[in-house]
Amino acid sequence: MYKETNKRSIVKGISWRVVATSTTIAIVYFFFDRLDLAIAAGMIETVLKVGLYWAHERAWFKVSWGRKKIEPFNLWFTGLPLSGKTTIADAVFKELEKFQIPLERLDSKDIRDVVPNIGFTREDRNRHMHRVGHLIKTLQNNSISTVASFVSPYRESRKAIREMVKNNIVVYVKTDIETCKKRDTKGKYEKAIKGEYQNFTGVNDVYEEPQHAEIIIDTDNTTVDEAVQVIVKYIKKNYVK
């Protein structure tokens, strides 16, 4: 978040003065046909009004009327591991940043890197979702929208998120599990199948498909660019006016 510096108000005053005084000189010249006096009047106007404009600018800076609170939203990407959530969410985030709205990117991996041993059991995941929901809610209190990508395989935890935050938009990244496995260059699915990972969604833990997703991206038939377009269009239509 930013504040307007004094310097900005001064330079803004000067830039306005150039526009305004040229207009005044033209008007006075039009009425009296005396360019010398028109310019003299313009010069006096300049001196007086640079100061007045600055004072006017600072006074308005203290008035909150006409400033509209920005309404935050939460884009929630859910889907199997390696379904393409992070890739699409990253691209959407980049695109949304252009609207100059306060925006934060939350990715499962980043948070799990910071906070040790969150765990992957159903109970662990649900508690984790409560914490993420609290984080998003706190950000929303401050008008910050979020682009969040989490496997979030259980209905009850996605429901908890929906209840905790406002303007929740679930994006279900729907990818065939065979496609996910093919993309898996780190061999995570393989390790899970071998039993090296417990509670790995899609292998030894369930993924409960969302029933009320606002947006469904079928990545087997949609490119990343197309997905970004659909999602950004939705946001533009509903939240960035």
Added chain:
Amino acid sequence: MYKETNKRSIVKGISWRVVATSTTIAIVYFFFDRLDLAIAAGMIETVLKVGLYWAHERAWFKVSWGRKKIEPFNLWFTGLPLSGKTTIADAVFKELEKFQIPLERLDSKDIRDVVPNIGFTREDRNRHMHRVGHLIKTLQNNSISTVASFVSPYRESRKAIREMVKNNIVVYVKTDIETCKKRDTKGKYEKAIKGEYQNFTGVNDVYEEPQHAEIIIDTDNTTVDEAVQVIVKYIKKNYVK
């Protein structure tokens, strides 16, 4: 966070016009001694410049130069249970809100109410502190300052917070444990002494005094108002200029 609406820019334009045109009329009258023409010039100026001012205002709205990123801080209240952390932190928060900086209040109890079963063992508490640190860091990314109150009895977790966030200000609310017990209308200390609570700081768990607190509030000799004054003065001096 707020954005400037179009309506605000228009009304700001009109209010400026009243100031500016009166000045123009006075100047033209001073030069030509013809009030009728001075007023006519003023009227034409009004029509032209309301539009110009509006366009100038919208153009500057798109320019980021001269907007200064607000530097966030974290006020971290630590101390024994019932030492007075929450009371002082609430009062400080109320006072700081007057500066119109983006600000969030984080209290141990509120978070523990939202997220179930955080736990009170040394390991539980340290993980909890990592999560709170991540929350504060994410808020700081968005220029939001925080007023946080947590018992946070261990040196290592306070150190972790200090490493994760910027402009960390530790306020050690130093209260004699006998005073804490006297304030304890809910009988929490008593229950802990009877063994009903495990890991209760000050009874069956240690409180490691901060060695590097930026501010120490000795509540046995300081009123809440005095404490608030000291803390707000510190913030004003270092962060709100």
